[in-house]
Every structure is written in structure tokens, then in C-alpha cells.
Amino acid sequence: DQQVKQNSPSLSVQEGRISILNCDYTNSMFDYFLWYKKYPAEGPTFLISISSIKDKNEDGRFTVFLNKSAKHLSLHIVPSQPGDSAVYFCAASDYSGGGADGLTFGKGTHLIIQP
Amino acid sequence: KAGVTQTPRYLIKTRGQQVTLSCSPISGHRSVSWYQQTPGQGLQFLFEYFSETQRNKGNFPGRFSGRQFSNSRSEMNVSTLELGDSALYLCASSLGQGEGSNEKLFFGSGTQLSVL
Numbered sequence: 463d464q465q466v467k468q469n470s471p472s473l474s475v476q477e478g479r480i481s482i483l484n485c486d487y488t489n490s491m492f493d494y495f496l497w498y499k500k501y502p503a504e505g506p507t508f509l510i511s512i513s514s515i516k517d518k519n520e521d522g523r524f525t526v527f528l529n530k531s532a533k534h535l536s537l538h539i540v541p542s543q544p545g546d547s548a549v550y551f552c553a554a555s556d557y558s559g560g561g562a563d564g565l566t567f568g569k570g571t572h573l574i575i576q577p
Numbered sequence: 578k579a580g581v582t583q584t585p586r587y588l589i590k591t592r593g594q595q596v597t598l599s600c601s602p603i604s605g606h607r608s609v610s611w612y613q614q615t616p617g618q619g620l621q622f623l624f625e626y627f628s629e630t631q632r633n634k635g636n637f638p639g640r641f642s643g644r645q646f647s648n649s650r651s652e653m654n655v656s657t658l659e660l661g662d663s664a665l666y667l668c669a670s671s672l673g674q675g676e677g678s679n680e681k682l683f684f685g686s687g688t689q690l691s692v693l
Contacts, residue, residue, distance in 0.1 A: 496681070505581070505667050505684030506620070551620060564610055564622030564633055565682065 465489045466554050468568035476576050481539040483571050485552030488533065492554040496565065497526060497537045500549045509550075510537070539573075547575045579604065581685035583668050589691045595656040598688045600668030602649050608632075608673025609651040610682060611643060614665040623666075626651055627673045655690075663692045 467486045475481045483497075493514040498506035512519040512526045512535070519526050525538045539546055552568040582601040590596050602609050610633075611623040622635035626645035643653040649670075655662055666689075669682035 498684075503686065505669070505686045507684070508681045511681070553620075564612075564625055564635060565620075566622070567612075567620035569619035 463488075464569075465492075466552055466566050466568040468550075468552055468571045470571050471569070472572040472574065474574045474576055475542050477544060478541045481537075481542045481546065481573055481575070483537040483539075483550050483552075483573065485535050485537075485568055486533060487535075487554050489554070489556065489566070490533070491556040492566075494555045495526070495528060495535050496553045496555075497524075498551045498553060498567075500551060500570070506551055542573075542575045544575050544577065547573060549573070581668055581670050581683055583666075583685035583688050585688060586686065587689045587691075589693060590658050591693050592658055592660060594658050595654065596658060596690060598653045598655075598666055598668075598690075600651045600653070600670075600685060602651070602668075602670030603683055606670035606672055606683070607649050608671045609645055609649065610669045610671075611651070611653050612667045612669065612684075613637075614667055614687070615663075620667070623653070658692045660692050663690060665689050 465488050496511040497509040499509045500506040510521050510524045510526050512528050517528050528535045549570040549572050551570045553565040555565050584599045608627045610625040612620045614620045625633040629645045640656045645651045665687045667684050667687045669684045671682050
């Protein structure tokens with residue numbers, strides 16, 4: 463049973479436009495959400511996170527939106543740049559609920575930025 | 578500051594063998610987590626160690642085990658290897674301030690294990 467779902471295996475966006483990556487979750491105990499970016503042959507690198515008490519967090523070109531009622535979050539990248547081409551993983555945790563199951567990751571979305 | 582270091586980068590083993598993977602966390606980080614990445618399943622949590630004790634464990638069989646040393650370095654062992662164990666094994670470290678802290682994980686580049 464997949465608790466974190468990224469339904470788009472890949473996404474192609476033109477350079478300079480907005481990239482929107484989506485993530486859905488089923489476990490209502492999740493209270494912290496993260497996005498990681500991964501290049502081939504490298505480990506994932508942290509991008510941005512959001513606590514469940516917020517609905518938006520912004521860091522430069524990256525903004526994460528959280529809709530708790532819909533159990534949905536999205537990552538917006540504006541403007542998209544060629545270096546953004548990578549696999550993006552959505553992850554969730556329920557640490558504050560006493561859960562200790564590590565991060566639960568989605569299967570990733572491969573973002574391709576077209577010149 | 579050096580990042581998370583995993584050795585070796587690549588491993589080829591045959592079914593039935595066992596393997597040990599090594600991870601050196603970022604200096605000062607006391608928590609080490611292990612994840613398995615496969616094309617079909619994405620990243621799946623194996624276990625987490627903090628102060629030489631396994632604090633959390635994912636849904637993997639007992640063939641997967643690990644340990645952490647007093648210097649926070651960690652090893653992961655897989656016994657009686659199966660073809661399905663072929664994967665990228667990622668180690669991540671964090672400060673490990675305790676459960677309930679929302680900490681960022683810093684990942685190593687992984688060990689690519691191929692089981693033939």
C-alpha cells in the first residue's frame with residue numbers, strides 16, 4: 463500500500479516556464495513533508511520542506527504548497543532552468559505523532575527541462 | 578565539511594552470498610538511516626541507528642541487518658542474497674536530536690548492488 467504517491471513518472475517543461483510536481487498521500491498522521499532532488503549516480507539532496515501547520519513555504523525559485531484536506535502537496539519551480547532536470551522525490555514523516563518509520567518516499571517524477 | 582561517504586560504490590555478488598556496505602556520516606551527525614532504491618518501488622526505509630542502537634526499522638526481512646559504531650559510522654549487512662536485492666542502497670545521516678525532530682537527511686551517493 464503506497465502511502466505517498468507521485469502519479470506522474472515524468473514531466474517535460476520548457477525552460478523559463480513553471481514546473482509543477484504533484485504528490486498525494488494517504489496517511490493522515492504525516493505531519494512533515496519534504497522534497498528531494500536526485501541526479502543520476504548521486505544521492506538525493508534536500509530541496510524544501512513544509513510542516514503540516516503551514517500551507518505554503520517558499521525558498522527562492524521553489525515553493526511547496528500543502529492542502530491537508532485533500533492530502534495533496536505540490537512543488538512549483540519558477541522559472542525552470544536546465545539544471546532542474548532531475549528526479550524529484552516527495553517524502554513524508556509522522557515524527558511528532560511518535561511514529562518512527564523513517565521517511566516515506568514517493569516513486570519520483572523525472573523532470574525534463576526543454577531548452 | 579565532508580559529506581556522507583558510502584563504500585563501495587559498486588558491488589557484484591551472486592545469489593546466496595552475503596554483503597556488507599559501509600557508511601560514514603557527516604561529522605557530528607549521530608543518526609544514520611539506510612534506504613533501498615529500486616526502479617519499481619522507489620526509496621524504501623530499511624532502518625535507522627542512533628548512538629549505536631537501532632531506533633527504527635522498516636518492513637524488510639531479517640536478512641537485512643545493520644549496526645552503528647561509537648564513531649557513528651554504520652554498516653549494513655545482507656545475508657543469503659536474492660536476485661531481488663539488486664538495488665541502490667543509500668545511507669543518510671542527520672543530527673539525530675531525537676524522535677519528534679523534523680530533521681533533514683543528508684544522503685550519500687549510494688552503493689549499487691547487483692546480484693547475479
